[in-house]
Amino acid sequence: EGRGKQFSDDVAGPVGANCYACHQLTPQELSFGTIGPSLYQFAKLRGYGADTQRYAYGKIFNADAFAACSTMPRFGHNQILTEQQIKDVTALLMDPQSPVNK
Incomplete structure (x- = not known):
């Protein structure tokens, strides 16, 4: 389950990446960026395996x-x-089960 920024989190800590500024995540979004590729159905299209998971983590960590x-x-x-x-x-x-892969 996603967590997002919580009221109890340290205000000086990281707050997020604003993925919506560059990517579409679900078809219900009305506004999203197009600089990056659509991430809608990310794993559904690429596979749910360990290689895809490592790629996703690595790309986010250091594109x-x-x-x-x-x-x-x-x-x-x-x-x-x-x-x-x-x-x-x-x-x-x-x-x-994520909205991204529905």
Whole structure:
């Protein structure tokens, strides 16, 4: 289950990546960015296996490791997101029951 930013979280800590600014996650979204690819049905199209999960985690952690000229921020490398937040986003992309994969 996704957690997102909580009232009890440290205000100085990472707050999120705003994936919607660049990606579509579900077909119900009315407004989303188009700089990045649509993530709708991410794992449904790519597979639910360990290789896809490692790719998703790695791409979020350090996009430049997968494409040297990537416009995607290096969320883990630059400490924009914590390790747990990256795991949560990866779970959102990989879970068959996630709205992303419906």
